[in-house]
Amino acid sequence: MTATVAELIARHRPTLDAALGAIRSRGYYSRFPENAKAYPAEAKDRAQAAFEARHGATWSLGQTGADGTTVGAEVSPYGFELGFSYEHVDPDVLIPAMQAAIPAWRDAGAEARAAVCIEILCRLNARSFEVAYTAMHTTGQAFMMAFQAAGPNAQDRGLEAVAYGYSALNAHPDKVLWEKPTGRGEPTRLAKKWIAAPRGVALVVGCNTFPTWNGYPGLFASLVTGNAALVKPHPCAVAPLALTVETAREVLGEAGFSPDLVALAPEAKDEGLAKTLALRPEVKIIDFTGSNEFGDWLEANARQAQVYTEKAGINTVIVDSFRDDEYPAALGHLAFSLSLYTAQMCTTPQNILVPRGGIQVGDERKSPEEFAADLAGAVEKLLGDDARATAILGAVVNPFILDRLDRAAGVGKTVLASRAVTHPDFPDAAIRTPLIAAVDAVDADIYTHEWFGPISFIITTDSTQDSIDIYRESVKAHGALTAAVYADSEAVIRAVEEATWEAGANLSINLVGPIYVNQSAAFSDYHGTGANPAANATYADHAFVAGRFRFIQSRRPA
Amino acid sequence: MTATVAELIARHRPTLDAALGAIRSRGYYSRFPENAKAYPAEAKDRAQAAFEARHGATWSLGQTGADGTTVGAEVSPYGFELGFSYEHVDPDVLIPAMQAAIPAWRDAGAEARAAVCIEILCRLNARSFEVAYTAMHTTGQAFMMAFQAAGPNAQDRGLEAVAYGYSALNAHPDKVLWEKPTGRGEPTRLAKKWIAAPRGVALVVGCNTFPTWNGYPGLFASLVTGNAALVKPHPCAVAPLALTVETAREVLGEAGFSPDLVALAPEAKDEGLAKTLALRPEVKIIDFTGSNEFGDWLEANARQAQVYTEKAGINTVIVDSFRDDEYPAALGHLAFSLSLYTAQMCTTPQNILVPRGGIQVGDERKSPEEFAADLAGAVEKLLGDDARATAILGAVVNPFILDRLDRAAGVGKTVLASRAVTHPDFPDAAIRTPLIAAVDAVDADIYTHEWFGPISFIITTDSTQDSIDIYRESVKAHGALTAAVYADSEAVIRAVEEATWEAGANLSINLVGPIYVNQSAAFSDYHGTGANPAANATYADHAFVAGRFRFIQSRRPA
Structure with missing residues (x-):
């Protein structure tokens, strides 16, 4: 060699x-x-x-x-x-x-x-x-x-x-x-x-x-x-x-x-x-x-x-509206994002903002409660089989996650409770499915810090505009590595993008396919932006490398 | 327009x-x-x-x-x-x-x-x-x-x-x-x-x-x-x-x-x-x-x-040896560097390191005292005419400089005293020629901080190697924007360069012409390196600009 x-x-x-x-x-x-x-x-x-x-x-x-x-x-x-x-x-x-x-x-x-x-x-x-x-x-x-x-x-x-x-x-x-x-x-x-x-x-x-x-x-x-x-x-x-x-x-x-x-x-x-x-x-x-x-x-x-x-940060999803034919795929997609590696990723969504007046799904209006139930159902469906669940969830990395799950069970209204899963080969592994809790936008003290692990909040806001404002201001103050929006409206998407340029998170729009908001690909997606409290750097750009050396000069008459 | x-x-x-x-x-x-x-x-x-x-x-x-x-x-x-x-x-x-x-x-x-x-x-x-x-x-x-x-x-x-x-x-x-x-x-x-x-x-x-x-x-x-x-x-x-x-x-x-x-x-x-x-x-x-x-x-x-x-920093000149035919030009050049704008430049040399055993000038050996006298003479010659002197010196920018000059008169052995010059058009201007004092390398408490203004020290060291060591360590500790060396030996120049890569100052070698160690040209010479305490940045490189904005991403299915 x-x-x-x-x-x-x-x-x-x-x-x-x-x-x-x-x-x-x-x-x-x-x-x-x-x-x-x-x-x-x-x-x-x-x-x-x-x-x-x-x-x-x-x-x-x-x-x-x-x-x-x-x-x-x-x-x-x-x-x-x-x-x-x-x-x-x-x-x-x-x-x-x-x-x-x-x-x-x-x-x-x-x-x-x-x-x-x-x-x-x-x-x-x-x-x-x-x-x-x-x-x-x-x-x-x-x-x-x-x-x-x-x-x-x-x-x-x-x-x-x-x-x-x-x-x-x-x-x-x-x-x-x-x-x-x-x-x-x-x-x-x-x-x-x-x-x-x-x-x-x-x-x-x-x-x-x-x-x-x-x-x-x-x-x-x-x-x-x-x-x-x-x-x-x-x-x-x-x-x-x-x-x-x-x-x-x-x-x-x-x-x-x-x-x-x-x-x-x-x-x-x-x-x-x-x-x-x-x-x-x-x-x-x-x-x-x-x-x-x-x-x-x-x-x-x-x-x-x-x-x-x-x-750490508070990765945020703004939910506004779906094309009818994409709703099931989007739910399954979001369910996977919330489950992958038991949400022990710094890129996993935590705060899901849904307007009080409901979201449009094709011709239908869904209340926040209906959306929450649909998302909970998608998670249950995804993780219903224990063998499949373990391949997605992996194991809980440390006992702090379990403590946090216990605390989260007492927060807001539990929409989906976490359950223990048994691994076929490793019976002593701690494996848990995600917990989803519903809270109101006024409960900012709950959702403006990171709950690292399989804990997310469906947060009822006054409107999509209110969601965008909460997104922008909470991420500016507390940081986020990722953000996502689901909207069947270019005007909403543009507004979310505009807020994103200020909030400094990396945004995914209407993802339903095999790439998840949690994932960032080398050479194309930046990981972190350095523009909010979640990170002062990114993988990778010139700012990430330029300060690691200095040019020193020597000059003399030629 | x-x-x-x-x-x-x-x-x-x-x-x-x-x-x-x-x-x-x-x-x-x-x-x-x-x-x-x-x-x-x-x-x-x-x-x-x-x-x-x-x-x-x-x-x-x-x-x-x-x-x-x-x-x-x-x-x-x-x-x-x-x-x-x-x-x-x-x-x-x-x-x-x-x-x-x-x-x-x-x-x-x-x-x-x-x-x-x-x-x-x-x-x-x-x-x-x-x-x-x-x-x-x-x-x-x-x-x-x-x-x-x-x-x-x-x-x-x-x-x-x-x-x-x-x-x-x-x-x-x-x-x-x-x-x-x-x-x-x-x-x-x-x-x-x-x-x-x-x-x-x-x-x-x-x-x-x-x-x-x-x-x-x-x-x-x-x-x-x-x-x-x-x-x-x-x-x-x-x-x-x-x-x-x-x-x-x-x-x-x-x-x-x-x-x-x-x-x-x-x-x-x-x-x-x-x-x-x-x-x-x-x-x-x-x-x-x-x-x-x-x-x-x-x-x-x-x-x-x-x-x-x-x-601020302590810009340093290492004096080792000169080609016989370049000595007068080098002295005149250094004299100009010490005089330009009354040495009120962050790039003006302050510490001039000369070995106790003397320097070689062509076939001749000159003691530190002889070199000091030669340099003092060159400054006197450069600034002998008041009208010419004012065009080089400009005026003293603030009274702190005058106070510092007073203090410097009591430090070490004054080789060249500062004198007041009268401006033909501005009789109330405070104009002063440079002061040069001789000190020994052991007097580090004198020369390891900046004496901003027309004050420089000829510092007697044990050898050129000692000069290089003092240069490297004092600049690493206290910073410098510029450094210079006069040496008719490529081995000495290489050793000074090697020290420079560690000290992080921008080095000028054997300058005698119309470009001075104090000067850095846009687009070619960096000003500051960011590699020592004198500056955390340089004019200009990618590190100087890369952190002033952040790339923020938005992605969606195509």
Whole structure:
């Protein structure tokens, strides 16, 4: 497998060029197929065996600064202890080694770094089934979702970040002969050159639910721009990122770079390592996905670093009217959006705004109560079969979700109660169907914060215009990653779009097909906008990469 | 003069394209000639008359929110009161009007906004002599420097920001048909569109010494990306920005936009308006040039805004060796750098590092004392004639500089004392030549902060390597906008460059010609790097513009 940097460049230049084309068009592009059938059939069994073989073993990465202790207490949401342990590292030893590795990585240049990054992504792609098992049993996603989201979809997001970084690094040539006319003979000539200087050590703070999908954009954006990356995984979802770091270190070492350019910092129980690392002076970039509380803390306190955050919001659906023939499909579609991965996605709708006077469905008028009953029925139909339900829902990722469900049962009028589902293979898994509660628009204290998990509200408003106003103002104040509207009226759609430009959420209109409001596709859909409190960044655009390095100039007479 | 937006686009598209080409190459480009002879001869006299006619008058801009009071107490550094007054505005009235103007400006699109911005710059260019008088008598620059720096050079910097903004806005098309293959017949099709949503109101906090040159990059970057811009001038340098805002409002109105998209907020004495405005929730972008103290305060406190700062640093020169034939020219060159505009530039060298063992000049060895005497002699020679001296020095901008000079006279060993110079036309102007003091490298408490004004230190170090180490570490800790090295050794130059990539200053090597370390040319030289404490941004690059708007998406089945 060993290849020189030149060979890696030759191998991956076509991928880089295709990705550069895709970020220019934002049309459909995917480098890593999400269809499991595109992968060798035997790989799945091998991956399962590898996953099981890790039980009781220490996952050694050969990192500088391993301090001789091990940590790790991951428990599968499917009801068993993973039994993985990881070498704990001493940041005072590891971080200087990471810093020392940077100049050679910087001097290798953008094309070499992009090729190494793409090689890492390709190796991760070949391990997608392994990734899937580690993701399933840390996030609680159903197997196929874990495969797609943590594997190829995350890899595509990583490649997208590589393309943006490479594009930004190549904003202009690295040298130029500057000739200023003097008007009297010879021009003044200066030879100018620039280096794209990386910031330093980049910290990636992983989340529990999408450790790779939310982790790769920042990781690869920082790497391709010449930084070293220190990955601090969520203590409940270490394995997918350990596998990632292991692969990256392997590729870096083979290509002649220090493996310490990418490192894993798993934490001991109650160590609070993210806070400690986030405030270190060497840490110049932080990518974080998770709670508002910690994201806001990072933004306020890690002042020595560029901080990119993806936090929580109140994703909103405005329901106005349907074409008669689309109503059943739209209900089924919405039901799926509310159910997928037990709504443990930062993109799942929460607030469904319905006017008090009802909605138009073809020639018929439906009251908010009728719409609520129809939606509840669609969820019940979707999840009526336990085996099918588990494949959509996956498992509840942590007990906080169960507590929240209990609390939600006492809020407003329960339209659809949550029920427990038993998994055929994992009887100890906590699996729950969504709860839907009806509330009134005046109950803003209920619905203007995030109820992370399978909890949504049908909110009765005074009118569609009132819905739009509530949408705009609540999202401006509290953030949202996604929004949706169902309206058989271009005037309503235009009004919702206008509110969206202010609210700064990514809007889906009248979706009924196989793409859901929860889903954002690499290279085309932005994830987050950076324009409301839910996130200060997006996956991915130039703003996401431009601050990760700086052009420094040297000039002299020519 | 009135032109439709379509006419402005047609008129200015060639300029926009040339500017877009220039930011791709970072080679020589200038749209606005800095040679005064390129402008109508009679314009200068007209401008002087206009300047004098403003004495005792109120400069009315017709702004929404004028509260009926006037402010203004500018005093020329050349020794007389300007007698200009300005309408004070009520932010509670003005800012909502600015916000209300944004959607139409946003919807006009990038090309229209770029054309309007370029029209503003061209109108400012036509008023360059007017700009020059206002700049001379607020900043203290000599007339020709005020003309060039506040006029065409600043206009070029503004155009550069327009080009970067336009480029970022056009990172991809505003709509695409996204077709995802399904493998079984028809692909999934979504029609996707994006809007580049501006942040909101951008605050430009002007400085005393370069109100337009340092103000235009942020002003035009914010405008072209769809924001409204509120200019809060330094109370001692209102006029150049009043003229700027006046021109912008005129063009905006003629093109059919609200003039309130650009507004001036002059402050009453001790009003502390910058702080008040900086914390308003509508203010989403802040561009600031000035003290570390207020810049750091903005970064820490104006958390609702993107904050771009240019602050202070310790610009450093490493002296190692000279080619024999270049020594006199280099001394004269350095002397000019230390004298231009009384060293009241954020790019003027302060710390000159010379090894204890001396420097090589051709075949000769010169001790630090000899080098200091040679440099002092070069300054004396340059400024020996009072008329010539005033054309280089301009006037002292404020009494703090004089206090600092007094203090500097007691620091280290004075190698060259400052002397007062009398201006032939302005006998009340405070004009001072540079002071040079010799100190030892151990006296870091003296030279590791900025002594803004005509004060520099010749610092004796243990060796050139020691000089490089001091350079790297002091600039990393305290910042610098520029650095220079004189060395007749490629090995030394390489070592200084390597330190520079870490220190993050823009480096000039062996300069002897008509371009000085203090000078940075729009479209080629970056001003600031954002890589050390002297600035968190640069004029201009993609990082400077990318955060001033956000892409927001809308998608629907196609």
